[in-house]
Every structure is written in structure tokens, then in C-alpha cells.
Amino acid sequence: DSGVTQTPKHLITATGQRVTLRCSPRSGDLSVYWYQQSLDQGLQFLIQYYNGEERAKGNILERFSAQQFPDLHSELNLSSLELGDSALYFCASSETGGLNYGYTFGSGTRLTVV
Amino acid sequence: DQQVKQNSPSLSVQEGRISILNCDYTNSMFDYFLWYKKYPAEGPTFLISISSIKDKNEDGRFTVFLNKSAKHLSLHIVPSQPGDSAVYFCAAIRNTGNQFYFGTGTSLTVIP
Numbered sequence: 380d381s382g383v384t385q386t387p388k389h390l391i392t393a394t395g396q397r398v399t400l401r402c403s404p405r406s407g408d409l410s411v412y413w414y415q416q417s418l419d420q421g422l423q424f425l426i427q428y429y430n431g432e433e434r435a436k437g438n439i440l441e442r443f444s445a446q447q448f449p450d451l452h453s454e455l456n457l458s459s460l461e462l463g464d465s466a467l468y469f470c471a472s473s474e475t476g477g478l479n480y481g482y483t484f485g486s487g488t489r490l491t492v493v
Numbered sequence: 494d495q496q497v498k499q500n501s502p503s504l505s506v507q508e509g510r511i512s513i514l515n516c517d518y519t520n521s522m523f524d525y526f527l528w529y530k531k532y533p534a535e536g537p538t539f540l541i542s543i544s545s546i547k548d549k550n551e552d553g554r555f556t557v558f559l560n561k562s563a564k565h566l567s568l569h570i571v572p573s574q575p576g577d578s579a580v581y582f583c584a585a586i587r588n589t590g591n592q593f594y595f596g597t598g599t600s601l602t603v604i605p
Contacts, residue, residue, distance in 0.1 A: 481529070
């Protein structure tokens, strides 16, 4: 157990629908990062929150949004889902910016869009 | 634009031998490089890192080498053990950056 909790572990939904993925960071970590791993792809950075504020954006689609709540848990909202959104979505956390000591990752949410 | 590349999707090695996983990058501004290990149904876990001011970092059986002129890093595992079988991702970040850039991973199989 890495200390980063992601729910649900698996999600199957239809195209056009909206889903919410949840992440609880490791105790004491203020930064939350969302990554997407599609088939045969590396982990693609989506977005980072630090202590409730958006800190950085990566390759996140406009149909996707995220937020970090006062208790530091984060939610990633995916809407108007398409087949290509099927992927593993990882959340990671770090105490600050996570440089040479890396992040702590959760075990991911596998999203299947049918 | 894939700034970090792992060109070998898979690697098989006999137990006890050396495993060498390779990674290339394009951005000369990266300051830190990391290797992550991922087992099925788990998230990636941090393995070892190296600063761009160094050319080698060692931690037990794991050694990372950095060749800045070639924009290349490698992870050596000696001796390889069956429990090392996993997907290995290399990643890079700038000192002023917020995100890691990950490679696509190399699946290592250590054959007993």
C-alpha cells in the first residue's frame, strides 16, 4: 500500500457519459498529480494541484477537469467520454514538487469506455 | 512529442545475469532522471534517480548511468532476480518544472 488511494479500481461506462475518479493523497502530501496511461503509451501528465490550487496543466482535454478539495483529496472528472479515453488513470502525490525523489503513485483506475 | 523514449518494449534475461534497460531523451534542459518500477495492478514505484550533474548513481543491485552528451541513460540490475520482473519506466523533469515526462516502459522478464 503506497498510501495513495484511488477509487474506483475499475470503471466501465458508455460513450457520451461522465465519470468521476477519486484520489486521496498520502498523508502529509500537498501535491496531487493526475496521469493517463493509454495502451502502449507512457504516462502522460494531465494536471497538478497543490494545496487546493491548480499548479500545472499538461495534455488535459477540455472535456476533462479536476479539483482538489480542502481535505486535499482530488477528483478527476471526465465527460462526453469517447472510446479513446479508455486508459489507466493514475494519481500521484508528493510533499512539494516531487523532483529527485519522485512521486508516490496510487494503483490506478482502469476506465473502459464501450 | 515524446521527450523521453524507451525503444525496447521488452527484455528477457536469465536469473543472475545483468539487465540493462535503456532510455533516451531529447530535452537537454532536464535536471533529474528517475526510474520507476511497475508491477501489474499496481502503480509505479520510485526506484532510483540521478541528477544531471552526475554520471552514475548506485543503490544496491541497481545502478543508473547518465550520458549527457548522448542524451542517454541506462539502468543496470546486477544480479537480476525473478522478482525484478516488471515494467520499468524512465522519467525526466526540469528543476523548474512541474511534471515528469515518462517513457513508454520496458517490460523486463527475469527467467529463473
